Amino acid sequence: MxxxxxxxxxxxxxxxxxxxxxxxxxxxxxxxxxxxxxxxxxxxxxxxxxxxxxxxxxxxxxxDDKKSRVIEQIKNVIIDLVHHQDNDSKTNLSDILSNKLHHDYNYLSNLFSEVEGTTIEKYIIAQKIEKVKELLVYDELSLSEIAFRLNYSSVAYLSNQFKKVTGFSPSHFKQIREEKRKPLDEV
The missing domain is CATH 3.30.70.100 (Alpha-Beta Plaits)
Structure with missing residues (x-):
């Protein structure tokens, strides 16, 4: 095998x-x-x-190298959680990563930051914002439904984070739609 x-x-x-x-x-x-x-x-x-x-x-x-494999596993767990599953807000990301990858979260966090030059938290925010963009473009859910689906504590918090990352409010982004979404492997 x-x-x-x-x-x-x-x-x-x-x-x-x-x-x-x-x-x-x-x-x-x-x-x-x-x-x-x-x-x-x-x-x-x-x-x-x-x-x-x-x-x-x-x-x-x-x-082939162990560190890169762990980094890729971290990214794949986060992508799966954000883009392919309904999230359970009761479970911390740190617990999910530790359980799935069988490593202490501090080790995973430090390794990720060292290799990627960003934190796991910033990476998950980037993935969540890409998911918000996708859902806004599909125009099937309200902003409050999107916030709930992605475990934001409020629409205001989602809107603030979205504007901080993209430079646009969610409603302005929805209007201009020309703003291209990034492929998941470029986030």
Missing amino acids: TTLFIKNMVCNRCIMVVQNELDKLGLDVKHMKLGEVVLKKELTPIKRNQLANTLNQLGFEII
């Missing part, structure tokens, strides 16, 4: 693209989730190089 950690594999479409490439190379997948692939068999060096080259051409990268 081989476990691969893959950088920039941040959405279901990414998973489909990687799965397609693994199928083309005849590699059997045991399990796959954001940023991680578990293959049923060990990879030969030749197959690993083929896969690495193919994935690089598609904007993905196999992560």
Whole structure:
């Protein structure tokens, strides 16, 4: 069995693209989730190089060093929480990360800051603001429903944070819509 950690594999479409490439190379997948692939068999060096080259051409990268793997796992947990799940405001992000990654939160936080040059908190805020942009563009939820969905304590707090990050109020952003959302791997 081989476990691969893959950088920039941040959405279901990414998973489909990687799965397609693994199928083309005849590699059997045991399990796959954001940023991680578990293959049923060990990879030969030749197959690993083929896969690495193919994935690089598609904007993905196999992560070999331990620190980078942990950073990518932190990002994937946050992306999954913000973009793919209904959040449970009763559980702290620090507890979620510690439990899922089996490391003390202080270690994770310090490592993330050291490698990424920003804090986990700032990264989650950036992800939440991208999700707010998405929901504003879809125009299906009110700002108060968006605030509730993303566990903001109030609409005012969401609005203030949104303006601080984007320079626009949510209502102004909604009007101009030309402001492009960033892909998740560029946040």
